[in-house]
Amino acid sequence: MNDGLAELDSFFTPEVIAVAGASVDKSKVGSIIYQKLRRNVGRGVLKAEVYAVNPKYDRVGSSRCYRDLVSLPVRPELLILAVPVSSVVELVDQAVQIGVKAILIISGGFGEAGRSDIERIIHEKAVRYGTRVLGPNTIGLLDPLSGVDTLFLPTRKRLPSGKHVKSLLEPKRGGVVIITQSGHLGEVIAEELWTSRVGVRAIVGVGNQLDVSVEDVLQYFSRDDATKVMALYLEGLKDGRRFLSVAGEASKRKPILVLKLGKTETGQKAALTHTASMAGDYSIYRAAFRQAGLVEAYSLQELVDYCVAFERLPEAGGNRVAIITNAGGTGAIAADESEKIGLSVVPMSKRLTTVFSEKFSTATFGNIVRANNPLDLSATATTEEFIKACKMVIESSEYDMMIAFPTHQPPTMDCGVVESMANLFHRWGRPMCVGIMGASEMAKWYHDSFCAAGVPSYPSPERAVRALGALAKYRTLRREAMCYKLPPTPTIPSSSAKYDWNETDKCALLAKYGIEHVKFSVMRSEREAKNIARDLGFPLVCKLMSSEILHKLELGGVILDVMNTQGLVSSYRKLRRRQSAMRIPFRGILVQQMIKGGLELILGSTTDAAFGPTVIFGVGGTYTELLGDYSVGIAPVSKGEARRMIDGLRMKPLLEGYRRGIRLDLNDLASMISSFSYMLYDHPSIGEVEINPLITDGKRMLAADIRVIPQWSSTKATDM
Structure with a gap:
């Protein structure tokens, strides 16, 4: 694979685009993509020429349609293929011949459907001519900055009543890059982000990763100034060690969040069917994420919540969290969740409690003394008192982050809390979010208003805590990842290399790396019993030696607590009979010192x-x-x-x-x-x-x- 990152520019900022499969049938994938691109050109967002390619038509809409790529008046920089599998190879052949730099294959039916032979042919052509290929089996990509948009989902659909409604929210510009092996989920994540007024930098569906891989996209956007955080929906990997090296380097520059599919056997099978990627052992993936400095989300909702936090909030300087509320139960839940995930709910210092006693009324302060941190101002606290308390905590510099729960139900709390808290948020320079609970119109207004003001808002204490916890976790993981460098993948020798290590070889190998073995001897006849007993002492363990038996204890191949020479001879005989009955080659009986009490x-x-x-x-x-x-x-x-x-x-x-x-x-x-x-x-x-x-x-x-x-x-x- 060519690691040149500049080549990926042709996917995101092309000057000329050709859509093979553009159609007059508005329900066709090629038609949806072509019309989206043309619309973006008309709006002045996309600065590229866009051409339709389809031998069935002379025109698509008001524009000319070309029979093939050779007929185009200019050479495309990006070719989008939304055609049947049977036509893909021919079009790829045309593309590489005329020098197309990038090919996006929307079409499915390749490796995920057992047709890896077609993928191999395409890959060979692309490598030979230096063309980069994204896909196949992908929803493609969206770049709101450049206007490239191949998400082929319709934007409006009809209800049973006949009314047409929006079926797809257009993603807005922002700092989140979504890299996904499931194109639909990329769009879902973008829509969920917009409910918190957070936009995307890009959505990239890598599909089957015939050429352009997850690693390539991570590298590309880790060096992009407009990117604040990368969210990765991962089903499986083909080169895990490259992923570990690339992600480890990228996570030093940008936070990387990951949601892994295939934690169970059923999920692993689904991943294989979906993108032809082996999901692998989940425990190994978790280790890789940890070593590379990636923050793992355990649900789609967590991934969205974490994206909001990383896009909106500054880096965490530590894990000390202040919890401020006017409803005690909410604060208690937040405190429990904080301790659970490793945030430190440290008590206020004596100095800070003294300041509160001087600034607050006796009625309100009485509640503060009992709660401390969490700081429970009670339902009697006014908006002004709530803001004053938040400001005093901020000015104390005793905390690295803060979660505020300005519950709107008490009559003393008014809507002015939103603007006042937003001002504090933007001045503080440390992570802060709010928790707004309830399903009323007022709760929705609070949530929307905080989000519009740039303050992350979460509908439960647990979600608010976990979002800030992700910031603190990234701080730790990045520091650890910066100290870790994975060497290149080792080369596996041919089968002629040594593999049948004897006991002496294995002990010598372990000793070279600082691991000592219990003292042992190999007994091949009864006559050796006295000498072995003298050398090793008692008690002893006797084991049948065989490369055919992996679990000797369960098969009667181990005898414990051998206490004398006679017992050693008896054990030898029993194991010889066992070996004969199992019809396995005799390599000797392994006699070891028995270690007790360890x-x-x-x-x-x-x-x-x-x-x-x-x-x-x-x-x-x-x-x-x-x-x-x-x-x-x-x-x-x-x-x-x-x-x-x-x-x-x-x-x-x-x-x-x-x-x-x-x-x-x-x-x-x-x-x-x-x-x-x-x-x-x-x-x-x-x-x-x-x-x-x-x-x-x-x-x-x-x-x-x-x-x-x-x-x-x-x-x-x-x-x-």
Whole structure:
């Protein structure tokens, strides 16, 4: 893929546009696109020549229609294809021959319908001639600044009564870039944003990403001065490591919000059907978002709310939030939600409470003392008192952000609160939003008026809190992402590379990266029992060695608590009989020192189709799957990222010596996880590794059981 970003200008600011599929039938996609572009030319918004191409017509509307691209009087810079799949390849061939710079393929029926062969042909032609292709299977794009608009949804429809009404709100200019693998949702997000008077910088539907990808668009708009925030609706990725590198760099310049489809198996299947992208393991995507500094939204509504906050508000300088209300319950809900998501509801200082006691009436101040932060002014507070309280909190400099709930129902609160609070908002320079609840006309007026004044308004305490929480989270994530640089994708060696590591090889490899293995010996005859017992001592563990068995304990391939030489011989015989019954090759019996009383952890890896090697760390040893408490990182991870993986565990208190238990040095543990992740990166022939359990007494960490699966095999493993 060509990474030249300047080439994408031809999609957003072309001088000449041709629409193949333009039609006299106003219901056709090509007709809708052509008429939209012509209308924008007439309004003076689009500074481009627009031509219709369709062999069926001589004219479309009042303009001439051309049979093919060769017949056009000038060479198009952008070609829009809204034609049947059967016509696409021929038109692409014409386009590349005459030097068209950019092709937007609206048509569907390609990879998502099992026709990846057509995509391959188009891609080969585009690469050969240096033409960029957006799509196929896309709604296209909208750029309100340049007037390019290929969103082919009709703007008006008829109700059963016969009345024609608006079916599509025209997106207004603003600072939000919407990058989506679902064109319809891009339009929905834009409409939802406009209910808060927030406009868009662009909507880009990437479709099947035959050429132009999510990463290309992220790079392009991260360097655009008019862009304030990028919102990404993501179904799946084809090159996860490139996404991680590009998004990590882009998020340093602009906030990137992401909503991931395919969190469940059903959603993953839907994503594959929709855009021919593998949705992948959601835990791996979450790790990638964290490492790249992206703020994840967990619903479409959250994505919209976050966009409003990032488009309207300044950057957060910290996470200390002040909550001011004239309704105590609202403040309590906001406080609970704030603590839940990591905002700090710090009490007012003694100095600030003293200032309040001097400035406020006794009746009102009595409520303030009981509430503090949240600051409950009660329903008796007037508009002037509410504004005075907000101003005093702002002037105290004790808080990084503020949420105000100027409930309109009390008789003492009037509409003047909107203008006064908007003035405070624009002077303060720190994030502030309001919560306006209710379904009355007055509530709607408050909401609309605050939004029109540039103050974000949310219909519930939880949504207001989470929106500001996203700002604080971005501050933290960007700082962490700036310290993290992902190396290039490792090259996977051919299958001739070493893969069948023996026990000594594996121990040597782990030791090179700072991971020690429990002392062991391989027993191949009963005569070796005395020497092994003398070298290792007791108690011992005996394990059947086989690359065909991945879970030996469940199949009777492990004997614990071997306490003497006679027991060692007996265990050897039992495991030999077990091996014979299972008809597997005999490689020896692994005899290990048995570690008792330690804390069991798991450290492992897998290779993801999109992101490559990933590292997995968790608590629980053999109970890890039952507990489901683990963290994931895209390898290699830095020590700081490894520490964040540890901090994300629910059972982190166990690692910190919960109830006088074993206490670990978490920085040393993070160093080990990071080192292990570099082992995965340095040895791409390793497909999967599992050290389970990894046992620690607080001083040493010992790998008690190791399983290795080569990259090119889904079944063959070597075990310890």
